[in-house]
Amino acid sequence: MHFLFKWWNWLCDNVITQTVLVYVAGTLILLKVLSRIYRIYYPRVFAYLMYRVISPIGERKSKKAKRKMFQDLPEVAKKLNVNDLSILEIGVGTGTNFMFYPKGTTVYPLDPNPSFNQYLEENKKVNNHVEVKPFIECYGEDMKSHVADQSVDAVVCTLTLCSVSDTDAVLSEVKRVLKHGGKFYFMEHVATTQGTWFYFFQNAVTPLTKFFGDNCHFNRETWKAIARAGFADVQHETRRNGIMVILCGTATK
Template identity: 45%
Template structure:
């Protein structure tokens, strides 16, 4: 089995080697930054439709973390096109962070469609370095389908802890590696090199729950599920929240 996996991965790597060359030259990343937002718009509609009940469940207790100001200050890291906005409670003050500046026009559209929110600002930055966001300034931080593609999970979670006030909460919903004994995990390993290129740095085989569990939160409520998605490869999910 290990040899079969190695051979199949090698074939995949050979097939996508021109794209790796373009990536090395910086051309592919430029193309992805320009084109990926248009994919996200379509994908997010499908994902929200299939995951709406789980998202409502996930964000159902956000109001419990309202800070001393009386309003919920929320930071969404890797905000994409703003598809989580409709699940946030009325009056929520939202700050968005994403490394792709081309997403701003899609965010503006989402803001216009979600007048129940108070939009604060859009910060162009990677989650591993959010120095524009002050220490302890957020009641809640949200990541959905983000930990799969960040460069350093431990660093982004340190940043999450830094910007959260004591008693604030980190909410997450992420696709993760399948159980290692399954065929799904086998094919995740085979296709991961191509998936990474086509889906803007996304990894199929990350065990992100381990990073969350060792990030130093005082309390973690984490669940595994098989998401009702069309693509088998990304059905394994985790979701929940962790309190600083």
């Protein structure tokens, strides 16, 4: 006890130590405040940037590939013997895929970021050939309370699996909600060949893209997760697009 009193008296008399403690305490408080601001405002800022900047640029580069990928949606409707398709879009974002869906399609838009909803509404007005159901605020890893088993004809993920917390869990949910014979459409940026300089670059920038890009991973081997998910048939191809390697394809339940 005597030692503690001596230590406390020394601490009170030591200006340098007091300064350091004040600095450390102030830094911790500042980090706490910044963390709270980040959690509140980041989803809004990210949604805005996606709508105004990132999505328009991405769509110009991917429109041709998306049109090709989605061109067999009418065949899925015939195979399942339905007049109008039902599509669950996981990570719907601003709704840039609506333009590719056949007339009469019912879309169930799902995303964990509610800030996308206002921009989604704008895309609904432009794409009035599809019926967009109310926004579902939910993570793709667990949709049981929002989407019933075997309830949709197709599931779509574009540039989404790169940022989910558990890829295997999302794919398990995709299989659960798909009807037998339904299709999963995916377009994702993925890891390149291991051992190359570009693979090293992807690993180097991933910590930055995770922080600034809503948990986006540049180095995920998503094709492996899809292969082990247990789909009846998987078809995909990869292509280089600037600093990204794009995985594009379908998986049939």
